[in-house]
Amino acid sequence: MSRKRLCMVGAGRVGRLHTRNLIERAGRRAEVAAIVDPSLDTAGKLAADYAVGAVYATLEEALAHGPYDGAVITTPTFTHRALAVAALDAGLHVHLEKPMAMNLDECAGITAALRRSDRILQLGFMRRFDRDFIEAAELLRGGTIGAPMIIKSLTHGPGLPPAWANDIRTSNGMLAEVNSHDLDTVNWFAGAEPVDIHVRVANFKGRERGVTTEHFYDTLLATVTFESGAIASIAGVCPADYGYDARVEVTCTGGMIQVGGTGPGGLASIVSGTSRRGEAVFGSWRDRFADAYTREMVEFLAAMDGEPVRVGAAEGTRAVALVLAGTMSMLERRTVALSELRAPGLTLSWQSGAAAA
Known part of the structure; x- marks a missing residue:
C-alpha cells in the first residue's frame, strides 16, 4: 500500500477527528497534505496542531495546488454534492460524511460522478x-x-x-x-x-x-x-x-x-x-465510536488500493x-x-x- 496524500475538506469536529486518526493511528499510510475550510482561522488552527503544510478556503484552490490521492469531506450536508462531484471529477477517491446529500437529485449527481470516474466513494456511517x-x-x-x-x-x-x-x-x-x-x-x-x-x-x-x-x-x-x-x-x-x-x-x-x-x-x-x-x-x-472512526479511515485507505468499500453510494442514497x-x-x-x-x-x-x- 503506497502512502496516500489526502485533502481534508472541513476543519470542524469531524474533520479534526479524521485528521488525528489519519496522522496518529493509520500507521503512516497517509499524509494530510492540505486542510480546506471557509474559515481560514479554523483551518489554520487544525493545520498547526497536526503540522499540515497547506491551508485553503476552497476545494478549488486546493485542487490547483495538488496532487492528492483522496479527499475526506466533513462539511455541512448542503455542500456535499458540489464538493464530492468536484473531487471525483478531479480524480480523487472520496470519503463523504453522512448524510450523503440533501435530496435524491443530489445523490444521483454524486453517483453519476462516481460512475464516470475510476475512483471509490465511502460513506461515513461509522457504525x-x-x-x-x-x-x-x-x-x-x-x-x-x-x-x-x-x-x-x-x-x-x-x-x-x-x-x-x-x-x-x-x-x-x-x-x-x-x-x-x-x-x-x-x-x-x-x-x-x-x-x-x-x-x-x-x-x-x-x-x-x-x-x-x-x-x-x-x-x-x-x-x-x-x-x-x-x-x-x-x-x-x-x-x-x-x-x-x-x-x-x-x-x-x-x-x-x-x-x-x-x-x-x-x-x-x-x-x-x-x-x-x-x-x-x-x-x-x-x-463511543473511537475505534470505529479509526477503522473507517484505515479502510478508506485500503479501498483506495482496491479493497472492497464497506458502505457507499447505494446505502447513502437509501x-x-x-x-x-x-x-x-x-x-x-x-x-x-x-x-x-x-x-x-x-x-x-x-x-x-x-x-x-
Whole structure:
C-alpha cells in the first residue's frame, strides 16, 4: 500500500477527528497534505496542531495546488454534492460524511460522478466500522438466530447540533443529521428494502435554548416497515443532556441481538427483574465510536488500493430516501411510502425548488 496524500475538506469536529486518526493511528499510510475550510482561522488552527503544510478556503484552490490521492469531506450536508462531484471529477477517491446529500437529485449527481470516474466513494456511517455492529450483522446474515422481526435503534446526542443543522431547509433536520445512522443500521440489519416510514416529533428544549427555527424538533420516533415483513423503530433525542447513547436490539424468529449501551460496559443482562450498572456514560460520539472512526479511515485507505468499500453510494442514497419520506411524514402527519418519492414532478416543500428524484 503506497502512502496516500489526502485533502481534508472541513476543519470542524469531524474533520479534526479524521485528521488525528489519519496522522496518529493509520500507521503512516497517509499524509494530510492540505486542510480546506471557509474559515481560514479554523483551518489554520487544525493545520498547526497536526503540522499540515497547506491551508485553503476552497476545494478549488486546493485542487490547483495538488496532487492528492483522496479527499475526506466533513462539511455541512448542503455542500456535499458540489464538493464530492468536484473531487471525483478531479480524480480523487472520496470519503463523504453522512448524510450523503440533501435530496435524491443530489445523490444521483454524486453517483453519476462516481460512475464516470475510476475512483471509490465511502460513506461515513461509522457504525458500519464498529466491531460489535459488524459482528451483529454477520450473525444476522448467518441465519442461526432466524429472520429479523423487530429492530429497535436509537441515537441520543448530548447537545444541540450546529445552527445550520437546526433548519430542515439546510439539513433535513435531526432525522438526517443524527438519526440517519439509525436509518442505515435498520436497513443493514433488516437485509431488505424499506417500504414506508412514519415519523412523529416533539420539541421539548429548543425554545428555552434559543432555537426558534420553524419545524425544529429535538425528539422523534419513527417506524419503518420492510419488504421482508420486518418492522423497525427509531428513537432520537438531541439534546439528551445525560451523554451519548447509541443502541440497537433485534428480535428474530430464533433469538435476539443487543448492541451497545450507555457506557463502555459491554453486553448486559437482567436477571429476575433486577440490574445494577455503574459504568460511566459515554460523553460523546467520539468516545463511543473511537475505534470505529479509526477503522473507517484505515479502510478508506485500503479501498483506495482496491479493497472492497464497506458502505457507499447505494446505502447513502437509501438513507436519504428514508430521510425525505420521513420528513414528509412529519410535515404531513401520515405514513409515507418510499414509492411516493418516484412520483413525476414531486418537489420537496421544505427545499425550495428541489426535486425528490
